[in-house]
Amino acid sequence: MPAALPPQDPTTVNEMVASVLTASRVLVAISARSLAAVEDTLTVPQFRMLVVLDTNGATSLSRLAEQLAVNPSTAMRMVDRLNAAGMVERTPDPEDRRVVRLVATEAGRRVVHAVTERRQAEITRIVAAMPPEHRSAMVRALQAFADAAGEVQVDPTAYTVAGLPGWT
Amino acid sequence: MPAALPPQDPTTVNEMVASVLTASRVLVAISARSLAAVEDTLTVPQFRMLVVLDTNGATSLSRLAEQLAVNPSTAMRMVDRLNAAGMVERTPDPEDRRVVRLVATEAGRRVVHAVTERRQAEITRIVAAMPPEHRSAMVRALQAFADAAGEVQVDPTAYTVAGLPGWT
């Protein structure tokens, strides 16, 4: 059940929640469409791994697994496959012979950027179709929403979670 | 690349896109958290199936598979497991002996509602924490966004897609 709220007009809050949910559906649909383009080449988890690798640069297997919130063994085998597909490079770390250095290849980065750009393009198109008089209000409102969420506690690593990898 | 846009202040559009992306991350994080509570009991695809069953009521296997956009064989085995877990009931269709009638059990519905309520509660909390002067602007802005997206074409079934099942 919801936490106790300060007394206020409940209609407004419910309206806001409803509009947030509607907007969410739009965003999820955009994500799904931009991802669909990749799914012939890569699986969604593989794409997600590439996003992390592209965003954060070279890492070890264990840190990669942490960032994806999966078991190291899972990350291990995914790297195996992405490596075989020419999307990830695996080199021994000269500093510490226990660790392997993982990097997205040029091909891997290209895939990530293609999806990201497609997604941004689609949002741009929508946003450009909005009546100009709503625009600055929207920016302020969304920022206020994000700020309010920040105070309520949002895990900053969660944006690579699940089916919506790489909301960059 | 983006479609050709009517000439206008590019800073505003970019600002808007940025704020949309930020808000998206918040929403994804909320989804991830609300889903995390279930993951000891069910997998994410299983939960997604339950959402569809709960939302659309009794269906056949093939229609269920369609709605989830998975192969019937995939749906088949998922139903096997959900049935074994007591989340889905399987009865022969009296009309047509080829088809099976699939329904979420009470336990299944409870799980779905728990997640949905948790999610709504969290959004409510965030929204309630927003400064009141932004509220109506936010509702209007998000509706304008959703409307603009509607004109740009959004698949209405996509809200059960991938890792964000059941944005109800």
Next chain:
DNA sequence: ATGCAAACATTGCATACTGCAATTTGAATG
């Protein structure tokens, strides 16, 4: 210097999700 604990990558094993290609059973249509 030696030895012990901790960190890493890796592999074995088991389960789930996924699609494609049969196969079986029942309905519908000629």
Next chain:
DNA sequence: CATTCAAATTGCAGTATGCAATGTTTGCAT
């Protein structure tokens, strides 16, 4: 009645996933 079509199901193969070893290397404290 035969053919065709629809629905569920099963076989097979590949990917994702976690837990529990195992082997190697480091780092630290005797």
